[in-house]
Amino acid sequence: MLDLTIIKAITLDLDDTLWPVWPAIERAEAALDEWLGRHAPMTAAMFANPTARHDIREQIVRTRPELKHNLSAIRREAIRLALYRSKENPLLAEDAFEVFFAARHEVTLYDDALLALGFLSARYPVVALTNGNADIQRIGLGKYFRAAISAQQFGVGKPDPRIFHAAAGAVDVPAHNVLHVGDDATLDVLGALNVGMQTAWVNRSDHLWAHDASPHETVTNLTELCDLLKAGEAHI
Template sequence: MTSALAPIASSEKVGQIRAVCFDIDDTLVDYVTSSRRGLAALVGHDDAWPLWERVTEMQLARYLAGEVDYETMRRERTRAFFAELGVELADSELEEREELRVAAMRAAWEVYEDVWPCLDWLRAAGLRIAAITNASGPLQRMKIADLGLAEVFDHVIIAGELGVAKPDPAIFHTASVALGLPPEQVMHVGDRLDVDAVGARDAGMHGVWLDRGDTHAEVPQGVLAIATLDELPEALVCDVAPVGT
């Protein structure tokens, strides 16, 4: 079902915000569902999802720190995951299982139903759109292209390519420079309160926490919380500070 958003003329002011940046996974794309499908292809079930998440965080941190390249990170993650299960895999089997996992995950990639109405509204309002994601470059760019998002973004800032990850202010400032705007004219929306919303706020942007899980955690000062992207246009329209020309 597609949510209907009130139209806005491209000349209508939407406050001081000139661009909106988005996190990708679990903000625009249902990452958990697709990743659990990939894990099921890897081991026959997704019961070990918490273990996979933990191993992924550890190996991704090494990749983002520049300690290993992308392909090494993928192999070492799968090797470490199976080692935790008491299974030792040969290199050839590692590659085969990883290919199965990626194929299953790729087939399950989907954007949330509130994504396209929101993106269309932002474009109609004359706002620029970018992505800031804590991911590795190759798979994330594949995902963005597969889902048609590559044509929407003016810029895509990927931690694995930049060497700096959210919530480091440098990645947010990189997006601002790419957009040609000061941070105070940019909004960033993401599903992680600390990494996305607070990180963006601390970098001088407008931080928005997309709480899809209805966790109702305490929202710190200077952060806006929304439960769906359907709420984003209203938040922008209510920001009545004039837009510069």
């Protein structure tokens, strides 16, 4: 059970917590493929082969370990390498990546997301905490967040304790006074529990919990979480 009396801030995952990520990624991939088809057809043909696309990405990850948590840089360098291998202009990588990145931010929020963000941000400082490369300003959600911490900017990702402490520190709140909200059992819940945060697991797809340690609350959507917090307010 949540102890509402000690919550002074909320850290909030983005992908698959506020919106489904894979539809956005698939649209971005399609936009990139269409752009490459017009500007770099040999590279487009290479990327049309899933094995070749995977091999290029794996080469970047293997040869550029410093980019491990920087999804944007990995994507950009994979495009650049594909252009080079296809004997097309590697300088096109920047424009090609921007096509992908713009489409990646055309997310469709879950129906409960906006009202929940309004409710939470009116009561607590909210920090975006993501291993992905979504930009809350670019999506248009910046007004709901006091700060944003991403793995690609910070250099490590969830469940590393350092990124959770960084998110708490961004609003000058000790970790034990933070409620972390996210969909991933390992990255979000176990990672946050490990630093002493309270946790709310957003389980939209009825997954089974498979770990010894448990979240303080499990909800199927963010509306349920807001209702729990609202009900608790009456007893504080």
